[in-house]
Amino acid sequence: MRVRLRRRRAVPEERKSRSHRQLIWRQFKRHRPALVGFSILIFMYTAILFAGFVAPNDPTKRFSGRRYCPPQKVHFFDAEGRFHFWPFVYRVSGELNRTTYQYDYVEDTSEPHPIRLFVRGAEYKLFGLFTTNVHLFGVAEDISYLPLGSDQLGRCLLSRIVFGSRISLTIGFMGTFISLFVGLVLGGVSGYYGGLTDTIIQRFTEIVRSIPTIPLWMALSAALPQEWSTVATFFALVAILSLLSWTNLARVVRGKFISLREEDFVMAAKAYGASEPRIIAFHMVPNFMSYVLVSLTLSIPAMILGETALSFLGIGLRPPVISWGVLLQQAQSFQTVALYPWLLVPSLFVVIAVLAFNIVGDGLRDAADPHSIRR
Amino acid sequence: MATYLAGRVIYAIVAIFIISVISFILIQAPPGDYLTAQVTRLQGSGLKLDEAQLENLKAQYGLDKPLHVQYFRWVGQMFRGNFGYSFYYRFSVVYLLAAYMPFTIILALITLAFIYIVSIPIGIISAVKQYSVLDYVFTILGFIGLAIPNFVLALVVMYFFYKTFGISIGGLFSREYVDAAWSLAKFGDLVRHLWAPVIVVGVAGTAGIIRVIRATMLDELGRDYMQVARAKGLSEFKLIMKYPVRVALNPILSTIGWQLPNIIGYFVIAGIVLNLPIIGPVLLNALTAQDMYLAGAIILLLSVMTVIGTIVSDIFLAMADPRIRYY
Numbered sequence: 001m002r003v004r005l006r007r008r009r010a011v012p013e014e015r016k017s018r019s020h021r022q023l024i025w026r027q028f029k030r031h032r033p034a035l036v037g038f039s040i041l042i043f044m045y046t047a048i049l050f051a052g053f054v055a056p057n058d059p060t061k062r063f064s065g066r067r068y069c070p071p072q073k074v075h076f077f078d079a080e081g082r083f084h085f086w087p088f089v090y091r092v093s094g095e096l097n098r099t100t101y102q103y104d105y106v107e108d109t110s111e112p113h114p115i116r117l118f119v120r121g122a123e124y125k126l127f128g129l130f131t132t133n134v135h136l137f138g139v140a141e142d143i144s145y146l147p148l149g150s151d152q153l154g155r156c157l158l159s160r161i162v163f164g165s166r167i168s169l170t171i172g173f174m175g176t177f178i179s180l181f182v183g184l185v186l187g188g189v190s191g192y193y194g195g196l197t198d199t200i201i202q203r204f205t206e207i208v209r210s211i212p213t214i215p216l217w218m219a220l221s222a223a224l225p226q227e228w229s230t231v232a233t234f235f236a237l238v239a240i241l242s243l244l245s246w247t248n249l250a251r252v253v254r255g256k257f258i259s260l261r262e263e264d265f266v267m268a269a270k271a272y273g274a275s276e277p278r279i280i281a282f283h284m285v286p287n288f289m290s291y292v293l294v295s296l297t298l299s300i301p302a303m304i305l306g307e308t309a310l311s312f313l314g315i316g317l318r319p320p321v322i323s324w325g326v327l328l329q330q331a332q333s334f335q336t337v338a339l340y341p342w343l344l345v346p347s348l349f350v351v352i353a354v355l356a357f358n359i360v361g362d363g364l365r366d367a368a369d370p371h372s373i374r375r
Numbered sequence: 376m377a378t379y380l381a382g383r384v385i386y387a388i389v390a391i392f393i394i395s396v397i398s399f400i401l402i403q404a405p406p407g408d409y410l411t412a413q414v415t416r417l418q419g420s421g422l423k424l425d426e427a428q429l430e431n432l433k434a435q436y437g438l439d440k441p442l443h444v445q446y447f448r449w450v451g452q453m454f455r456g457n458f459g460y461s462f463y464y465r466f467s468v469v470y471l472l473a474a475y476m477p478f479t480i481i482l483a484l485i486t487l488a489f490i491y492i493v494s495i496p497i498g499i500i501s502a503v504k505q506y507s508v509l510d511y512v513f514t515i516l517g518f519i520g521l522a523i524p525n526f527v528l529a530l531v532v533m534y535f536f537y538k539t540f541g542i543s544i545g546g547l548f549s550r551e552y553v554d555a556a557w558s559l560a561k562f563g564d565l566v567r568h569l570w571a572p573v574i575v576v577g578v579a580g581t582a583g584i585i586r587v588i589r590a591t592m593l594d595e596l597g598r599d600y601m602q603v604a605r606a607k608g609l610s611e612f613k614l615i616m617k618y619p620v621r622v623a624l625n626p627i628l629s630t631i632g633w634q635l636p637n638i639i640g641y642f643v644i645a646g647i648v649l650n651l652p653i654i655g656p657v658l659l660n661a662l663t664a665q666d667m668y669l670a671g672a673i674i675l676l677l678s679v680m681t682v683i684g685t686i687v688s689d690i691f692l693a694m695a696d697p698r699i700r701y702y
Contacts, residue, residue, distance in 0.1 A: 203386070203390075206390070207390050210394065210633065210678055212677045213637070213640060214643055215674050216401075219401045222659075222663055223662075305524050308524050312644070313643075314663070315659075328524075333648075334534050334648070337530050341534065344527065347524060347527040350524060351519070351522045351523055351524075351527075354521070359518065
């Protein structure tokens with residue numbers, strides 16, 4: 001067994017305080033998995049901006065005769081065995097099976113339809129401003145292409161996943177802002193003033209934490225009135241999901257405030273007559289922002305999973321809204337999954353997004369903590 | 376220690392009081408109650424409801440009183456062992472709790488045991504053999520375990536078994552044993568059904584604990600006392616088990632108390648997919664049907680379990696780690 005010595009980063013103290021952010025970024029870049037996760041997230045969030053463009057179809061369009069259509073196969077070789085440079089699909093038509101009452105789908109192999117980039121399809125509004133009909137990929141207008149199959153009503157699953165990501169991926173971000181605000185204020189007040197204020201806030205936080213998360217989430221979201229508009233439900237759900245992470249954040253912030261309160265530079269600022277808000281905003285907050293960032297990055301995936309679970313149970317977002325959880329609602333029982341396994345595909349996107357956030361959060365934590373051993 | 380204990384107990388009582396208020400607010404929050412919902416349903420179906428009868432019902436359940444009166448009635452009844460009546464199930468809440476809680480707690484305990492038995496050795500191995508193939512495999516598996524929503528895992532496990540073996544693994548008993556009296560065969564059947572929910576719910580918890588143990592172990596492995604002990608000729612196995620492992624178990628001890636209610640929480644979703652006779656699905660039904668006494672009792676019970684669990688954890692930790700200061 002080798003004796004492992006603790007390696008510390010040899011960074012001069014004065015440089016650390018000058019360019020903390022660059023330092024974190026430099027350290028972060030060395031964490032290969034975190035960079036991969038970061039790229040995935042950038043890709044996913046860019047796709048949100050261009051949802052209409054990325055999605056091959058209109059997510060609300062019901063393709064007639066295509067209920068529960070399995071993912072359409074992509075071919076390189078046609079029926080005669082010839083190779084095609086452009087991947088292509090065949091026209092698919094469904095026929096109702098009189099014994100099982102399921103649709104059987106067959107490919108019409110007479111004519112290959114190549115998949116092309118930048119094809120014209122259903123009209124949509126880019127950024128809600130420009131009306132256009134150019135899609136990233138698809139086939140000629142006269143046949144419908146469902147890359148990941150369709151749902152119960154014959155709607156394109158891939159398009160719905162792309163549009164669902166708009167809700168599922170932003171819900172974590174918005175919830176994070178709420179918990180950032182509450183956590184900073186409560187944690188800051190608690191840590192800065194100490195004494196009785198601290199005790200009361202700490203006890204309150206502890207009590208909130210002792211209500212088990214999932215039942216609490218369920219009780220709150222079941223309490224949302226059914227007749228609320230989708231926007232109101234969305235924001236209410238954001239608030240509910242942020243209930244968990246503000247307590248974590250408040251704890252981190254409080255701890256940092258307590259340790260920074262006694263630091264020389266805070267004393268110096270005080271002696272100089274700097275006002276309290278100034279000390280907090282310019283001297284203390286920048287010092288622990290990296291920890292806050294880590295805590296936030298790690299709280300987003302919990303919120304994504306929360307939305308998915310609540311919507312799956314039918315007490316989160318409800319159908320006219322498209323989110324990953326709402327899409328998974330269709331896969332309620334394993335009998336449905338056994339018949340239409342592709343309905344579980346949205347969960348793959350959930351896993352990828354959550355995984356990416358967790359890995360990025362891990363990388364950030366290693367980068368943000370100057371005392372951590374490089375792992 | 377005695378003052379510390381007394382302080383914790385007093386705090387717990389205050390906490391439980393506040394939580395009971397929060398639970399009450401939670402179940403009162405939805406506009407209307409089960410009775411009014413029922414009345415609209417009846418009116419919708421064209422049936423006429425006697426106004427006087429309605430007032431009677433309201434008076435019987437105290438629904439016409441102001442909120443704080445309702446709250447004290449609710450709590451007061453609870454002290455007499457009366458948790459109210461479930462409108463939805465048409466049973467007393469106590470009866471339902473007695474019917475569902477034992478299985479819920481047994482299942483949660485088994486899952487907890489599974490989590491610790493699997494995660495503690497893996498966490499230790501991952502840290503001691505850092506950067507080894509095993510470490511990478513467990514780290515990757517752990518990340519994936521944290522990322523899969525447990526209802527999806529439940530669906531996938533059920534789907535897999537259905538496809539490969541053609542059997543349905545939902546529930547806790549096969550159909551022929553559900554109403555059968557307890558026997559060895561019934562017990563065997565239970566064991567055959569248990570592992571699926573245990574794994575489905577245990578995976579995320581296992582992944583979390585592996586990470587905690589690995590991180591604490593890595594911090595401890597680099598400390599000077601390790602080199603001192605090594606220099607003194609202590610065998611590597613003894614050395615690791617005696618010092619860093621004991622430190623690494625502290626964060627586990629400090630959370631052991633509220634793991635159980637948490638796991639019961641996770642079982643809500645998995646329980647619905649796996650069709651388990653536990654409290655989770657009952658809570659969901661109660662919440663969606665605005666069956667307030669039942670929902671309130673379950674939430675309060677789980678929260679009280681958490682508060683008590685936290686105290687138990689604190690005591691464990693105080694006993695295990697002499698460095699912990701009492702305050």
